[in-house]
Amino acid sequence: MRGLAALLALAVRSAWNRRLTLGLTLTALTLSVTLLLALERLRLDTRASFVQAVSGTDLIVGARASPIELTLYAVFRLGRPTQEIGWAAAQALARHPAVAWTLPLALGDSHRGFPVLGTPAEYFARFHYGDRRALAFAAGRPYQGPFEAVLGAEVARRLGYAVGARITLSHGGGEFAPEHADKPFTVVGVLAPTGTPVDRTVHVSLESIEAIHLDWQGGAPIPGLRIPPELTRKFDLTPKTVTAVLVGLKSRAQVFAMQRWVQAYRDEPLMAVLPGVALDELWALMAVGERALLSASALVAAVSLVGLVAVILAGLNERRRELAILRALGAGPRRVLLLLVMEGAGLTLAACALGLALSRLLALAAGPWLAAHYGIQVQIAWPHMGEWLWLTAVCAVGTLASLIPAWRAYRLSLADGLTPHV
Amino acid sequence: MPSALVELNGLRYAWPGQPPCLSIDHLRLEAGEAVFLHGPSGAGKSTLLALIAGVNVAGRGQVRVLDTDLAELGPAARDRFRVDHIGIVFQQFNLLPYLTVLDNVLLPCRFSALRRTRALAEAGSPSAAAERLLTELDLAPGLWHRRADTLSVGQQQRVALARALIGRPELILADEPTSALDAGRQTAFLELLTRECAASGAGLVFVSHDLRLAGRFARVEELTRLNRAGAEAQA
Numbered sequence: 039m040r041g042l043a044a045l046l047a048l049a050v051r052s053a054w055n056r057r058l059t060l061g062l063t064l065t066a067l068t069l070s071v072t073l074l075l076a077l078e079r080l081r082l083d084t085r086a087s088f089v090q091a092v093s094g095t096d097l098i099v100g101a102r103a104s105p106i107e108l109t110l111y112a113v114f115r116l117g118r119p120t121q122e123i124g125w126a127a128a129q130a131l132a133r134h135p136a137v138a139w140t141l142p143l144a145l146g147d148s149h150r151g152f153p154v155l156g157t158p159a160e161y162f163a164r165f166h167y168g169d170r171r172a173l174a175f176a177a178g179r180p181y182q183g184p185f186e187a188v189l190g191a192e193v194a195r196r197l198g199y200a201v202g203a204r205i206t207l208s209h210g211g212g213e214f215a216p217e218h219a220d221k222p223f224t225v226v227g228v229l230a231p232t233g234t235p236v237d238r239t240v241h242v243s244l245e246s247i248e249a250i251h252l253d254w255q256g257g258a259p260i261p262g263l264r265i266p267p268e269l270t271r272k273f274d275l276t277p278k279t280v281t282a283v284l285v286g287l288k289s290r291a292q293v294f295a296m297q298r299w300v301q302a303y304r305d306e307p308l309m310a311v312l313p314g315v316a317l318d319e320l321w322a323l324m325a326v327g328e329r330a331l332l333s334a335s336a337l338v339a340a341v342s343l344v345g346l347v348a349v350i351l352a353g354l355n356e357r358r359r360e361l362a363i364l365r366a367l368g369a370g371p372r373r374v375l376l377l378l379v380m381e382g383a384g385l386t387l388a389a390c391a392l393g394l395a396l397s398r399l400l401a402l403a404a405g406p407w408l409a410a411h412y413g414i415q416v417q418i419a420w421p422h423m424g425e426w427l428w429l430t431a432v433c434a435v436g437t438l439a440s441l442i443p444a445w446r447a448y449r450l451s452l453a454d455g456l457t458p459h460v
Numbered sequence: 461m462p463s464a465l466v467e468l469n470g471l472r473y474a475w476p477g478q479p480p481c482l483s484i485d486h487l488r489l490e491a492g493e494a495v496f497l498h499g500p501s502g503a504g505k506s507t508l509l510a511l512i513a514g515v516n517v518a519g520r521g522q523v524r525v526l527d528t529d530l531a532e533l534g535p536a537a538r539d540r541f542r543v544d545h546i547g548i549v550f551q552q553f554n555l556l557p558y559l560t561v562l563d564n565v566l567l568p569c570r571f572s573a574l575r576r577t578r579a580l581a582e583a584g585s586p587s588a589a590a591e592r593l594l595t596e597l598d599l600a601p602g603l604w605h606r607r608a609d610t611l612s613v614g615q616q617q618r619v620a621l622a623r624a625l626i627g628r629p630e631l632i633l634a635d636e637p638t639s640a641l642d643a644g645r646q647t648a649f650l651e652l653l654t655r656e657c658a659a660s661g662a663g664l665v666f667v668s669h670d671l672r673l674a675g676r677f678a679r680v681e682e683l684t685r686l687n688r689a690g691a692e693a694q695a
Binding site: 044051363371372 | 507513535536538540550553555557
């Protein structure tokens, strides 16, 4: 054992002597491990941000269509609902004894490309995202009357709006949608960033949505009819239809019973989806690209490992005299083999440790920016299962790969004996 | 009969896949004896040294060093036996370039408890033993803490000799240790080598193709005469 310790000490000195080439290899390997870990972390955190776009909601109820479609527009405000549900159905849901609360959602309008959501002001207290986080106001307050709007963080930032700004909504989405120019809204609140689709949403009350459509029919203003904003109060502004309803139950245990109740609702065809399940399905659809990215970084790691082996292998011929001296000092061929494996494994291990540290530093540096721009909450935490797997894989492959130069060194030291034939 | 330092009996050796290159019926070296082993290149000098050092194992016959049959030791025990009892000086590039002179000399004490103990008993500490040897070999203290590869070839060979001698191994193997030196330094180094081996009580096997160096040795062996591998192949 004494010999082994001395040999290890020599291995370190010897590696230090070749620090330039080994350092470069270590750098390449470290960077690829960092890339691998950063991508894995980003993947996990993006997934978490995505899957936690809504929380605390037990069911999303909408007109019968595909569950993914319903999730897309109810949670991500993407796509256009083809069918609405009647106000009576929404009311029936709200009255159901198992239901704690409901949030009717009316979608369809937009403001400069950002979706407009009509929903009761209760939304700001009820709606949760992430790990049961509530919405918070960065400025202002919830809307109280008609023609008041609350903006998501990204809408306000991108369009440069603050509380007090006046905006007009467009009917439908897209660039050339006709505008509700006669009924401008006042911004009364701006929400804090959430990293969810809430950031991209313009919120108004259900009554406002109803009011701006009083003098519209079939997607266009009714010719000759003009109802000025101040007169809209004289009309019944109860919505006739809504796009979807978020439902919170008194007890989660009732979720499947409630789902069956919704599916069996007689007056119109309804559907209820569990948001968690639907979001998971959606994520699975989108995971292809992220997997391609991850395989690319695995390839980068493999290339760096090949580089490591090549460097050790190339340096071997110059080390034959060193190996002969070690032989004279009582190191057997197996010790020589061990020495080379330890060098490769040590470098890989160092690269993994450095890469881990670097990826955390990166998360620390880029975290606030990612959260602000993409709403991805990067965790600076102890490595996740997936990261451990990558680290273990890199270390294992690195150690196995260093068997190649080690085996060559073993053969050389057997063939050379005491006299290197250089 | 007192026990021999080195004794070869009926030795046969061939490198893998090659015809036999060494065939020695008998060779015996007494403790503390110095022998000049002469042979042209390709006569099997390095092979013989590798066999005596236990780096390679004879296919047939016996290699006994200090009454130990090297073939009977396991590979690990043979490697340990080598560092415990044998000091080796190569032609050149004897030193690990990234260590200091002193650390190079101390290497055997790091790998062998036996040699460390002897150095300790002799000089109080391995470092003291190394410093004493370096002084005897005329290497100024200013050099001791320099990297080995900053020394001249002649100085490096003397450091290698100090490393071979530290902890008083019973046998020194020298493989053309003067071939990288110029003529004047060859004689000086040879003198140092024989003197220090004698002072340390170590036996010396000195192999060289250069017969001019044989003058200092009481015993000179011709490897071409000892080795019958060539003759056997013709017969």
